[in-house]
Amino acid sequence: AQSVTQPDIHITVSEGASLELRCNYSYGATPYLFWYVQSPGQGLQLLLKYFSGDTLVQGIKGFEAEFKRSQSSFNLRKPSVHWSDAAEYFCAVGARGSYIPTFGRGTSLIVHP
Amino acid sequence: KAGVTQTPRYLIKTRGQQVTLSCSPISGHRSVSWYQQTPGQGLQFLFEYFSETQRNKGNFPGRFSGRQFSNSRSEMNVSTLELGDSALYLCASSPSGTGEGNTIYFGEGSWLTVV
Numbered sequence: 001a002q003s004v005t006q007p008d009i010h011i012t013v014s015e016g017a018s019l020e021l022r023c024n025y026s027y028g029a030t031p032y033l034f035w036y037v038q039s040p041g042q043g044l045q046l047l048l049k050y051f052s053g054d055t056l057v058q059g060i061k062g063f064e065a066e067f068k069r070s071q072s073s074f075n076l077r078k079p080s081v082h083w084s085d086a087a088e089y090f091c092a093v094g095a096r097g098s099y100i101p102t103f104g105r106g107t108s109l110i111v112h113p
Numbered sequence: 114k115a116g117v118t119q120t121p122r123y124l125i126k127t128r129g130q131q132v133t134l135s136c137s138p139i140s141g142h143r144s145v146s147w148y149q150q151t152p153g154q155g156l157q158f159l160f161e162y163f164s165e166t167q168r169n170k171g172n173f174p175g176r177f178s179g180r181q182f183s184n185s186r187s188e189m190n191v192s193t194l195e196l197g198d199s200a201l202y203l204c205a206s207s208p209s210g211t212g213e214g215n216t217i218y219f220g221e222g223s224w225l226t227v228v
Contacts, residue, residue: 043219100169103156
């Protein structure tokens with residue numbers, strides 16, 4: 001079975017600074033990988049996804065993520081964080097042949113002005 | 114295209130009562146899944162329905178049940194509510210094909226408070 005770890009429970013950055021949120025997965029083959037964002041009191045919005053091909057994936061709101069097979073990682077990055085990016089971020093991994101992705105525990109992003 | 118719609122958005126129930134939550138998936142999506150989200154346990158998978166059949170099930174007691182209708186709309190029911198059932202219940206839908214058909218899209222959720 002697949003699993004996913006988000007090592008950081010909270011991350012604090014200053015507005016305008018760069019951001020990297022870590023995600024490590026465990027799966028025997030190439031997985032499907034997702035990042036979702038959840039604003040307070042809202043559902044989860046899909047930021048980006050990786051299925052195959054180019055390992056650098058561009059998403060919405062200026063986010064990108066890079067799949068690194070050798071490190072079993074799919075870290076989320078943004079070059080300049082805006083105050084509106086403050087939210088909970090979830091990484092998820094899906095196994096080929098499975099319809100249910102496995103979610104990490106989430107990383108809470110705090111943005112200081 | 115309209116997103117996943119969940120009703121009601123907020124509700125308060127008394128311990129011992131039952132509750133029914135409704136979910137309308139994105140048009141054309143045939144898979145609907147349900148998740149419970151709490152601060153302590155994070156996002157936990159409840160069950161998934163495809164073509165009116167439960168295809169996957171999480172590790173929840175039998176008090177939690179669901180169903181899917183022929184138009185892919187889904188309902189979940191929780192009977193004999195307990196205080197610990199207070200949570201955000203999220204519905205998600207996907208095309209459920211191969212490859213990128215596995216991408217799931219979430220609704221805004223239903224906030225359930227049990228008092």
